[in-house]
Structure formats: C-alpha cells, structure tokens
Amino acid sequence: MFKRLTTWIMIGLVLGIGSGYVANAWFPESSAGFAEVASLLPTVFLRLIKMIIAPLVFSTLVVGIAKMGDIATVGRVGGKALAWFIGASLISLTLGLILVQLFEPGKVMQLPIPEADAASGVEAGALSLSTFISHTVPTSIIDAMARNEILQIVVFSLFFGTAMAALGERNKILIDVIDVVAHIMLKVTGYVMLFAPLAVFGALANTVAKEGLGIIRVYGVFVGEFYFALLVLWIVLMIMGGLVIGPRVVQLIRRVREPVILAFSTASSEAAYPKTLEELERFGCSNRVASFVLPVGYSFNLDGSMMYCTFAVMFIAQVYGIELTFAQQIVMLAILMLTSKGIAGVPRASLVVIAATLPQFNIPEAGMLLLLAVDHFLDMGRSATNVIGNSIATAVVSKWEGELQPADANGQPLPAASESRVS
Numbered sequence: 517m518f519k520r521l522t523t524w525i526m527i528g529l530v531l532g533i534g535s536g537y538v539a540n541a542w543f544p545e546s547s548a549g550f551a552e553v554a555s556l557l558p559t560v561f562l563r564l565i566k567m568i569i570a571p572l573v574f575s576t577l578v579v580g581i582a583k584m585g586d587i588a589t590v591g592r593v594g595g596k597a598l599a600w601f602i603g604a605s606l607i608s609l610t611l612g613l614i615l616v617q618l619f620e621p622g623k624v625m626q627l628p629i630p631e632a633d634a635a636s637g638v639e640a641g642a643l644s645l646s647t648f649i650s651h652t653v654p655t656s657i658i659d660a661m662a663r664n665e666i667l668q669i670v671v672f673s674l675f676f677g678t679a680m681a682a683l684g685e686r687n688k689i690l691i692d693v694i695d696v697v698a699h700i701m702l703k704v705t706g707y708v709m710l711f712a713p714l715a716v717f718g719a720l721a722n723t724v725a726k727e728g729l730g731i732i733r734v735y736g737v738f739v740g741e742f743y744f745a746l747l748v749l750w751i752v753l754m755i756m757g758g759l760v761i762g763p764r765v766v767q768l769i770r771r772v773r774e775p776v777i778l779a780f781s782t783a784s785s786e787a788a789y790p791k792t793l794e795e796l797e798r799f800g801c802s803n804r805v806a807s808f809v810l811p812v813g814y815s816f817n818l819d820g821s822m823m824y825c826t827f828a829v830m831f832i833a834q835v836y837g838i839e840l841t842f843a844q845q846i847v848m849l850a851i852l853m854l855t856s857k858g859i860a861g862v863p864r865a866s867l868v869v870i871a872a873t874l875p876q877f878n879i880p881e882a883g884m885l886l887l888l889a890v891d892h893f894l895d896m897g898r899s900a901t902n903v904i905g906n907s908i909a910t911a912v913v914s915k916w917e918g919e920l921q922p923a924d925a926n927g928q929p930l931p932a933a934s935e936s937r938v939s
Contacts, residue, residue, distance in 0.1 A: 525774070528713035529720055529781050536724025551725040557718025558782055564708045565787045568701055570661035572790055573669050573811045575698035580807030581677025582691050590678055590808075596916050597809045600909050601817040604756070608749060608905075609849050612823035613830060615745040621738040622834025666786075667815045698807075705790035709778075716781035723892055739890055742827055746897045749823055750904055757908035761915045764799075765908065771799045772907045780900035783892055788903050789814065796907060800921030801914040809913050813906035820901025821866045824894060825852045828870050832883030844877060851876060866898065 532554075539550040581590055652667050654660040660668035680687040757765040772795050775788035782788075789810070796806045829848065833840060840848070851873055874881050887894070914920040 524713040525716050525777050525781060528715075528717035529777075532717040532720030533724055533729075535717075536721040537729055539721070539725040540728040547725045551722045554718040554721040554725065558715045558722070559718075561708075561711050561715030561718075562782065562784060562787060564711065565784075565790070566664050568704055568708060568790060569664055569666070569786065570669055571697065572701040572705065572793075573666060574661070574673050575694050575701060576793065576803070576807035577670065577673040577811055578677040578680065579691060579695045579698055580804035581674065582680040582687060582694075583804045587678050587681070590674070590681070593805060593808060593913060593917060594812070597812060597909065597913050598816070600912055601813065604753065604817060604819050604905055604909065605822050605853060606849075607752060607756075608819040608822035609826050609852055611749055611752065612745060612826035613845060613849065615741070615748065616827045616830040616834075619741040619745075620834055621741050622831045622836075666811065670811050670815065673811075702790070702794060705794070709791060712778055712782075712787075715787075716778070719782050738831060739893055742824070742894060743897050745823060745827060746820060746901050749819060749901060753819065753905055753908050757912055760912045761920065765911070768799055768907060768911055769904070771795045772903060776900045776903050779903045780896045783895040783899050785814070785818075785820075785899040785902040785906075788899075792903055792907060796910050799911065801910055802917065802919030805914045805917055805919050806910050809910045810906055813909050814902075817906055817909055818898075818902045819905030820898030821869075822852070823901070824866050824898045825869050825873070828866075828887055829873055829877075829879070832870075832874065832887075833877070833879050835883060836880060838877070838879055840877060848873065848877065866895075 539547040654668035657672045754765050775791040779785045779788035797803050
C-alpha cells in the first residue's frame with residue numbers, strides 16, 4: 517500500500533511549490549485566498565495525526581514496558597537511551613556553535629536591524645521551571661491525552677507499564693488487549709498516511725503563495741548554511757550510529773526516508789512519528805525497545821532543534837556585532853542543554869528556547885524578528901533531522917540490548933522470534 521507513498525509525497529511537494537509560486541507571482545490579488553484554502557489540507561492532516569498520537573504512544577509504550585518484565589530492565593534501557601540522548605544533544609549543540617562561527621552568516625547578511633525595543637512575538641516567559649513541570653507531570657491522563665502532552669503521556673505510561681510488569685502473569689490479558697489496541701492504531705495510521713501527499717501540497721502551496729520564493733533568496737545565505745550544517749550533523753549521527761550497528765545504518769536511513777520526507781514537508785516531526793515507529797520495526801528493532809525509546813526521544817532527543825538553537829543565537833549575536841567569549845559560549849551550551857529538554861508541548865519550542873537564552877547574554881530579543889520570516893523553512897530541516905536522530909538512537913539502543921534483528925546479505929532483517937507488529 518505504501519510503496520508509492522514517497523513518490524506521491526514528492527509530487528505533492530513539487531506541485532505545492534509550483535502552485536504557490538504561480539499564485540504569488542501571477543495572481544497576487546488572489547494569493548491570500550489561495551493560501552488560506554491550501555492551509556486547510558495540512559491542518560486536517562495534522563489534526564488526524566494528533567488524533568492518533570496519544571493512543572498510539574500510550575498503547576505501544578505500555579506494552580513495551582510491560583513486556584520488559586521488571587523495573588530493572590526499564591531502568592537499564594532508559595539509562596542507555598538517556599546516555600545516547602545527552603551525547604547526541606551535546607554534539608548537535610557544539611557542532612552548531614562551531615559551524616555558525618565558521619560561516620558567520622550574520623556578518624555576511626546585509627539586513628536592516630530592528631529597533632532594540634522591538635517585540636519578537638515569542639514569549640520567553642513561557643519557558644520556566646514551573647512550565648517544565650506542568651508539561652512533564654500530569655494531573656490527569658485524560659487531560660494529557662486531550663491536549664496531546666506527549667511527555668505527560670510518557671510519564672503516565674512509564675508508571676502504568678511498570679505496574680503491569682510487576683503483576684507478572686496476572687497482567688497477560690490486559691497486555692493482549694492493549695497490544696490489540698496498538699495494532700489497531702497502526703492500521704489507522706496507515707489510513708491517515710494516505711492523506712499525506714495532499715497535506716504536503718497544501719503546506720508548501722500555502723507558504724510560497726504568502727511569502728513567495730523571494731524569501732528564500734533574501735535569506736539564502738543563512739538558510740543555505742544552516743542546511744549544510746544539518747547535512748554535516750546527519751553525517752556525524754550516521755557515523756556514531758555506524759559505530760554501533762555497522763553498515764546497516766545506511767539501510768536504516770533508507771528505511772525512514774518516507775517519514776523524513778513527511779517531517780520535512782509538513783515541518784512537523786510529530787506528523788512522522790507513527791510511520792517512523794513502523795519503519796523501525798520493519799528495520800529489525802524490537803517493538804518493546806522502539807515503543808519505549810522513540811516517544812521518549814521525541815521529548816529529549818531533538819537533534820535538529822538543538823543545532824538550530826546555537827546556530828540562531830550566534831547568528832543574532834553576529835548581526836548585532838556582539839562577541840561572546842569562550843566562557844560565555846560554554847555557559848550558553850549548558851543553558852541550552854537544560855532548557856531544551858522536555859519542551860515538546862511548548863508551541864514553537866525552538867523559538868521559545870532561543871528567546872529565553874538571548875537576554876542571558878545581553879543580546880536584543882528583537883533579533884528574533886530576523887528568524888521569524890524563514891522559520892518555517894528552517895523548521896522543515898530541523899524536523900527531518902529530529903526524525904533521523906531518533907531513528908538512529910532507537911536502533912542503537914536496540915543493538916545495545918541485543919534486540920536488533922540480524923540482517924541478510926541485502927541488509928534486510930532476518931526472521932526472528934522478536935515480536936514485531938508489522939509484516
């Protein structure tokens with residue numbers, strides 16, 4: 517069913533850019549109306565994705581934890597995942613810091629500087645310890661699911677799954693029921709994904725019709741250099757993954773190309789979650805490990821967003837001619853490392869983190885205005901990178917746990933006794 521989905525997504529991407537350009541350049545008086553209509557397609561698709569995220573995360577994560585058998589196993593797998601997440605985040609932040617100083621896009625761009633007291637429209641105050649706790653600890657699992665608070669769902673699922681595992685044989689019936697729910701949600705995911713090409717078309721048509729292709733030319737230096745930095749990060753992550761899983765890391769990237777394209781086109785890594793989970797199991801990752809590591813990674817392992825944070829902060833500093841000392845840069849890395857964790861529920865999370873970081877180094881918040889014009893295009897790249905980073909992390913932890921199926925000569929996973937929900 518899905519063999520040609522990637523092709524249709526690419527067709528939707530090209531047609532979306534083309535139709536948006538035609539509307540913007542040839543029919544400017546109608547472009548706003550066209551953009552508004554086109555935006556309905558990704559809106560419907562993302563609402564459908566949000567509809568399945570909560571039950572999918574809950575059912576797969578609970579079954580995965582319950583099948584691990586005991587709290588020691590959960591702690592072991594969680595510890596390995598956390599170790600990888602921290603390492604990958606540090607590399608992403610550091611690489612972004614190094615490359616932005618090498619390229620110096622802020623010094624190359626001759627753009628007007630906004631007034632120092634101009635407002636950016638991004639509330640830095642939204643990021644605080646109390647906000648972090650409210651997005652982490654649920655007061656009601658029903659409320660968390662209703663608002664799609666991924667991290668809260670993960671926390672509740674950890675407690676629920678661990679309690680199920682502690683019951684031993686008494687939990688078998690409930691595990692089977694929740695496992696069936698997981699199967700059903702994966703089937704629903706398949707139906708929802710058929711709408712993806714139309715969503716991709718609408719997302720790109722809407723953006724280009726409103727902004728035009730000129731927005732890319734104006735900010736071409738910054739956008740181009742950031743995408744080159746993301747490419748370098750992909751290579752580094754693949755090398756890191758290859759050290760653990762070997763040459764199969766290339767096959768893994770091929771496996772997840774569809775969710776990567778989907779995340780890129782819709783500028784939403786969340787939209788790619790269901791398909792990513794399915795492809796990881798097809799690749800040979802144990803479903804109990806994948807169902808645990810992937811949703812946690814969506815809150816704690818956003819490699820593309822990490823790189824963007826350092827890249828953007830230093831870019832704004834360069835635009836204003838502000839030099840940060842080596843010590844200040846190290847402090848900035850530490851701040852971003854801490855403030856960026858567990859904010860999956862905060863809208864425009866990367867921008868919120870950046871807005872909260874700028875005042876710490878006396879960088880005018882008005883510099884955020886320089887990012888907002890092209891943030892959608894930048895978000896496309898970092899969303900795709902988040903999918904790559906979490907896919908590699910899941911495969912690595914599966915390998916460390918001895919639950920990554922061996923591959924045949926063609927790189928395909930061999931039949932094994934490990935449970936998989938896909939065939």
